[in-house]
Amino acid sequence: MDDNGYVRPDLVCPAGTPAALRAAVDAGADAVYCGLQNATNARNFPGLNFTPAELEAAIGYAHVRHAKVLLAVNTFPRAGEFALWRDAVDLGARLGADALIVADLGVADYAAQTYPELRLHLSVQAGASSPEAISFYCEKFGVKRVVLPRILTVSEIASVHRQIPCEIEAFVFGNIGMMAEGRCSLTNYVCGLSTNMDGVCSPAADVRYEEDAERNLTTRLGPFVIDRFTNGESAGYPTICKGRYLCSARAEPYYAFEEPVTLNLSALLPDLMRAGVTALKIEGRQRSRAYVRAVVSAFRNAVDDIMAGRDATLASLIALTEGHRETEGAYRSKTWR
Amino acid sequence: MTLRARADFAPPPLQRLLQTIPRWLLAGVPLPLLQPFLGHIATHVARSRPELFARLGPHAGKLFLIDPIDLPFVLLLRPNAKRPQLTASGRLPRPRHDAAIAGTFLDLLGMLDGSLDGDALFFSRDLRVSGDTEAVVVLRNALDDLEGNALDSIISAFGPLSAPIKYFISSLRGMRTEKHDG
Numbered sequence: 175m176d177d178n179g180y181v182r183p184d185l186v187c188p189a190g191t192p193a194a195l196r197a198a199v200d201a202g203a204d205a206v207y208c209g210l211q212n213a214t215n216a217r218n219f220p221g222l223n224f225t226p227a228e229l230e231a232a233i234g235y236a237h238v239r240h241a242k243v244l245l246a247v248n249t250f251p252r253a254g255e256f257a258l259w260r261d262a263v264d265l266g267a268r269l270g271a272d273a274l275i276v277a278d279l280g281v282a283d284y285a286a287q288t289y290p291e292l293r294l295h296l297s298v299q300a301g302a303s304s305p306e307a308i309s310f311y312c313e314k315f316g317v318k319r320v321v322l323p324r325i326l327t328v329s330e331i332a333s334v335h336r337q338i339p340c341e342i343e344a345f346v347f348g349n350i351g352m353m354a355e356g357r358c359s360l361t362n363y364v365c366g367l368s369t370n371m372d373g374v375c376s377p378a379a380d381v382r383y384e385e386d387a388e389r390n391l392t393t394r395l396g397p398f399v400i401d402r403f404t405n406g407e408s409a410g411y412p413t414i415c416k417g418r419y420l421c422s423a424r425a426e427p428y429y430a431f432e433e434p435v436t437l438n439l440s441a442l443l444p445d446l447m448r449a450g451v452t453a454l455k456i457e458g459r460q461r462s463r464a465y466v467r468a469v470v471s472a473f474r475n476a477v478d479d480i481m482a483g484r485d486a487t488l489a490s491l492i493a494l495t496e497g498h499r500e501t502e503g504a505y506r507s508k509t510w511r
Numbered sequence: 512m513t514l515r516a517r518a519d520f521a522p523p524p525l526q527r528l529l530q531t532i533p534r535w536l537l538a539g540v541p542l543p544l545l546q547p548f549l550g551h552i553a554t555h556v557a558r559s560r561p562e563l564f565a566r567l568g569p570h571a572g573k574l575f576l577i578d579p580i581d582l583p584f585v586l587l588l589r590p591n592a593k594r595p596q597l598t599a600s601g602r603l604p605r606p607r608h609d610a611a612i613a614g615t616f617l618d619l620l621g622m623l624d625g626s627l628d629g630d631a632l633f634f635s636r637d638l639r640v641s642g643d644t645e646a647v648v649v650l651r652n653a654l655d656d657l658e659g660n661a662l663d664s665i666i667s668a669f670g671p672l673s674a675p676i677k678y679f680i681s682s683l684r685g686m687r688t689e690k691h692d693g
Contacts, residue, residue, distance in 0.1 A: 191566075191656035193625070220645050221566050221652030378645035385639055409634050434634075462655045464621075465628040494631045 180447045182481055186244070186343060187470045188459040190222040195232045195243075197463040202474030205242035207275060208232065208459065209373075214262040215246040216299055217459040218373030230269045242272035247285075248297035249373045250278045250356075260284055267292050275321070276300075277356055286315040295319040295343065299356040299370065305337035312340045319343050321455060323355050324437065325504050328445045335450030344446055347469055348457025349496065350437040350503055351375075351415045360414040364396045376413045383412075401434075402427075408498040410434020416496075434497030439505055440473070440488040444480055446505075465494055531581065532683060533616045538583050542599045549586070553597035555668035556661075557590075563661075564592040566653035570646040576608035578639075579616040590650070610642035610650075617684055623654060624662035 187203035189195035198206045209215025211223040224232060233243045245266040251259045259281050266274050267289045274292060276282045277299035285294055298321040302308045311317040319341040322331060335342055351358070361369050361376055369375040382394040389405040393412045400417040403409045410416045415431040437457070439446065446454070454477065456469050469491060476486040492498055556563070564571050567590055577586040587606055589596035600606045612619070618637055621627030629651050632638035640647050654661045666673045666680075 191652060193656045193658065197625075219648065219652075220570075221568070221649035225565075378648040379643075381644040383640050383644065385641065389636070391636070403636070406636065409636060461630055462622070462628045462651070463625050465631065468628075493635070494628055496630075496634055498634060 180444070180481060181450075181452065183447055183451060183477065184242075184343075184453040185470065185473055185477060186453045186455045187466060188348075188456055188461070189232070189466065190217065190219070190459040190461070191463070192224065192228045192232050192235075194459075194461075194463040194466045196235060197467045198470050199236050199239050199241045201467050201470035203241055203470050205244055205272065205453070206232075206236060207244040207246055207455075209246040209248075210262055210265070212258060212262070213371065213373045214249055214259050216248050216297075216369065216373050216375075217246075218249075219460055220378060222460060226265055226269070229265070229271075233270055237270070244273045244275055244295060245271040246275040246297065247281055248275050248277040248299045250299075250370050251280065252371050256280060256284075263288070273318070282311065282315040282317070290316070293318050295321060296340075297321055297356075298323055298345070301354070301356040303334075305334055308334070308338045308340065312338065319453065321345075324350055327508060328442060328449050328505055331446070331451065331505075332449035341452035342450060343453035343455050344439075344451045344505075345437060345457055346439040346443065346446070346454045347473065347491070348437055349411065350435065350457075350501065351413060351432060358415070364398060364414060376411070381412045408434070410497045433499070435499040435501045436495035436497075437503050438491065438495070438500040439502055440476060440486065440491075442502060442505055443476055443486055447480065461494075468494060533579075534581050534583060542584060542601070545584075545599045549597040549599060552665050552668045553588075553595035556664050557592055557595040559667070560657060560661075560664050561592065563653050563657060564590065566656060567649055570643075570649045573609040573643060573646045574607070575646070575650060576606060576611040576642075577619065578602070578611060578613035579619055580613055581615050590653075608642060610644070610646040611640070612647055612650075613639040613641075620662055620680065620684070622651070623665070624660040625655060629655075 184204040186205045186207060187198040189198050189206045189208045195206050195208060209217055209223045211225060236243045247259060247262045263274060263285045272293060273295050274285055275295045275297045276285060277297040282294060285292060294315055294317045296302055296311050296317045301323055302311060302320055303323045303325055308320045317340055321343040324345055331342065331344065356370055358369055361367060365377055365380045367374050367377055376395055380396045384392045391403040391409060393400045395412050395414060400412050416434050418427045419430050420427050456473060458465055472489040472491055476488045479486045571590050571592060575588040577588055584599045585602050587598045587600055614632060614637055618627060618632055622629050629638060657664060666677050669676055
């Protein structure tokens with residue numbers, strides 16, 4: 175802890191490709207999280223993620239530069255298909271990943287029993303937000319860090335921090351969706367694939383974009399229209415939770431769950447650090463290395479400013495945000511929606 | 512690093528002028544004259560960057576229509592490792608394709624060299640996608656992962672002319688960025 179009362183937090187950054195991982199490390203990430211090219215991680219998107227050989231090279235690249243690599247094995251195995259998740263845990267251990275990010279009880283148990291020295295982080299997909307739930311994972315599986323769901327205010331995070339025996343990782347930037355992480359089945363209803371078991375939300379194969387002559391954009395997921403954006407209106411991701419719908423109770427289409435908006439907690443960084451957050455997480459494994467470079471650089475500078483006792487000056491990231499809008503979500507107030 | 516949302520403001524006159532330079536240069540060029548260069552680029556990239564195709568998987572056989580909206584033609588790309596295809600075509604009638612990506616010439620270059628984020632360009636409506644969305648996502652991810660960047664791989668196909676071409680493109684983008692963020 176320094177003179178300002180801050181504990182220097184790890185900056186935990188996303189990488190969907192080896193190039194993005196190198197960009198994150200070079201931009202100042204303390205740790206980079208990534209996944210394999212299968213259903214064992216919650217960003218199982220086409221053309222994304224790492225082969226075993228790429229992961230091995232990436233870990234080497236990061237370690238030489240004193241950065242950690244965290245392997246996300248954070249989906250829930252279907253009955254009878256545990257071998258894929260077991261292999262992912264084995265691979266992470268064999269290649270020297272600095273931690274595994276897990277959500278499923280069986281995966282956590284297998285990793286804890288087989289590799290007791292391997293550090294475990296509890297994924298946001300586990301949806302553990304109470305001290306009781308978090309402590310259970312710590313006691314049973316030796317979890318060293320919890321990634322908190324995006325449903326708590328900063329003061330609630332501080333309260334949780336005082337009651338749990340592990341570190342806290344909190345999202346500070348990126349996509350923000352349903353506040354039911356690990357429990358959302360909206361994609362299932364439309365596409366037949368599970369975000370939580372197949373690792374894919376709104377699979378691109380089911381997404382269609384149609385623009386008319388006036389440049390009005392219609393977004394479809396499967397047979398459903400998710401949203402319509404007028405000419406010049408900023409667009410968002412084609413997820414059901416960000417859709418704008420017609421209903422009999424409203425005169426106009428409205429965002430029933432969530433709006434196209436990006437979480438940005440840059441103004442709350444000092445509060446989060448005082449609340450006991452040990453790691454600041456940037457979302458976006460599905461994004462390009464340009465995004466990774468820009469966001470990681472901005473937060474690297476902001477954290478360094480705070481640790482040095484200076485006012486944090488975060489570069490504008492509005493151009494990278496969904497719908498060109500930012501929010502502090504539930505972190506500042508539970509009444510944000 | 513400051514990035515601005517392009518949809519939020521109209522480009523200033525000088526920027527609009529700069530954006531027309533590629534169109535001026537290429538307006539009088541008959542498409543058949545471009546074909547040997549485009550074919551050479553496709554063959555060169557396929558030979559020098561084989562890792563691109565592993566990430567493309569089954570989508571390597573798809574036909575992508577790439578539409579630089581400020582140029583007088585569109586490009587058709589079939590990123591097949593053994594028989595890569597890159598050709599120029601008139602915009603109308605729209606050639607047959609599996610997926611289409613449209614944006615300004617410089618925005619598409621920015622995605623190729625890893626300096627612009629495709630999702631951000633989509634959010635700001637500067638990038639348009641239609642057809643097989645999965646194929647587009649895979650192509651974007653494959654190009655974004657190339658060591659160095661995809662634009663350098665393309666430019667290197669021109670051998671001794673690579674340096675002046677790179678300088679020209681850098682200058683064009685530099686002038687535009689200066690006006691953009693200034």
